[in-house]
Amino acid sequence: MPASRRVGRLIPHNGGHRLQLVEDTAPRPGPREVLVQIEAASLNYRDLLVLRGQLGPVREGLIPLSDGAGRVVATGADVTRWRVGDWVAPIFYRRWIAGPFREAYGPAALGGGDTDGVLADLVVVPEASLVRIPDGLSFEEAATLPCAALTAWQALVVRGRLAAGDTLLVQGTGGVALFGLQIATALGARTIVLSSSDEKRARAMKLGAWATVNYKTTPEWDVEVRRLTDGLGATHILELGGPDTFDRSLRSLAAGGHIAQIGVFTGFGPHSNLIRLQMINGTIDGINVGSGEHFEAMNAFLETHGIKPVIDKTFALADAQAAFDELAGGRHFGKIVVRL
Ligand SMILES: NC(=O)c1ccc[n+]([C@@H]2O[C@H](COP(=O)([O-])OP(=O)(O)OC[C@H]3O[C@@H](n4cnc5c(N)ncnc54)[C@H](OP(=O)(O)O)[C@@H]3O)[C@@H](O)[C@H]2O)c1
Known part of the structure; x- marks a missing residue:
């Protein structure tokens, strides 16, 4: 077993944290644990919130990032599910293996609070908290799935029951939004993409969007969504903006439609008057990533439909701080x- 590992850790900085790269002793798996060589990790908007201290206290030295993929390099004596060489990804909520979510699972979310994440080339994971990654995906591609893709999957498929002929509205061209677009397209639904960039709108059309709206030059995008849908509105919405977008999402929603409350781009503030939701028999579901069982079902779907995650840029571990800066800049698609 390897003696040492390279790892990124968060240290306090200017009221938030910054990343420090160090070498330390490689962990060893317990009887029901697996040692995984993480080959790639990916960033989510949440990782910026953790870095800035916006999600509450973070243990000094915490290993950030929830999303990674790699190969099994050693197994504990009682491990039955995995063998050395298997390609795997840890699940976001280490203890949410299957069944309904429980609040007690929250503190075990990778890469936040007191729970180490995956920005290390070796990590130990309980055998039940791993899934096999889809065939045909590289480690870089598979590393984008545990939070971003699974959130879109739970929102659209598990909770929203999106079907052919439905119309999805997504906000922006980040991770959750583009997975939403790809999953919806594979299901035969049409997707309207909001973006602040005309160049990204063109890229979204190439990826399968049915229509796009520039939310900067068309701030009343709800009016445009209704116009595009012959006055009916979108049947499904991935609400990523939060307080500043929620009213417009409500006004963009078709009768009987489904809003997946997911994001906090504009903060954690209070939400709108929900009377319109009542008047149109609409539904809001709060979405918090997904379970290991959801992850496995999603992976089967991605394999069947040959869906490849969209990667904008790949950084070396030595440049991991630059990867955070790139995410904060919002230029990514x-x-x-x-890459570890
Ligand atoms: N509840 C959960 O389980 C869960 C899971 C994952 C993510 N989230 C949340 O969902 C949101 C998306 O996360 P992500 O990791 O996919 O983000 P991301 O990849 O960083 O997405 C960034 C993009 O979103 C767009 N955007 C930013 N502010 C916007 C606004 N006010 N209105 C519309 N679009 C806006 C921009 O796209 P353009 O450049 O095209 O304008 C930006 O480039 C975040 O708030 C995150 O915290 C929640």
Whole structure:
């Protein structure tokens, strides 16, 4: 077993944290644990919130990032599910293997609070908290799935029951939004993509969007969504903006439609008057990533439909801080990956 590992850790900085790269002793798996050589990790908007201290206290020295993929390099004595060489990804909520979510699972979310994440070339993971990654994906591609893709999957498929002929609205061209677009397209639904960039709108059309709206030059994008849908509105919405976008999402929603409340781009503030939701028999579901069982079902779907995650840029571990800066700049289309 390897004696040492390279790892990124968060140290306090200017009221938030910054990344420090160090070498330390490689962990050893317990009887029901697996040692995984992480080959790639990816960043989510949440990782910026963790870095800035916006999700509450973070243990000094925490290993950030929830999303990674790699290969099994050693197994504990009682491990039955995995063998050395298997290609795997850890699940976001280490203890949410299957069944309904429980609040007690929250603190075990990778890469936040007191729970180490995957920005290390060797990590130990309980055998039940791993899934096999889809055939045909590279480690970089598979590393984008555990949070971003699974959130879109739970929102659209598990909870939203999106079907052919439905119309999805997504906000922006980041990770969750583009996975939403790809999953919806594979299901035969049409997707309207909001973006602040005309260049990204063109890329979204190439990826399968049915229509796009520039939310900067068309701030009343709800009016445009209704116009595009002959006055009916979108049947499904991935609400990523939060307080500043929620009213317009409500006004963009078709009768009987489904809003997946997911994001906090504009903050954690209070939400709108929900009377319109009542008047149109609409539904809001709060979405928090997904379970290992959801992850496995999604992977089968991605394999069947040959869906490839959209990677914008890949950074070396030595440049991991630059990967955070790139995410904060908002220039990306899809995912930002760190190669370990
Ligand atoms: N509840 C959950 O389980 C869960 C899971 C994952 C993510 N999230 C949340 O979902 C959101 C998306 O996460 P992500 O990792 O996919 O983000 P991301 O990849 O960083 O997405 C960034 C992109 O979103 C767009 N955007 C930013 N502000 C916007 C606004 N006010 N209105 C519309 N679009 C805006 C921009 O796209 P353009 O450049 O095209 O304008 C930006 O480039 C975040 O708030 C995150 O915290 C929640």
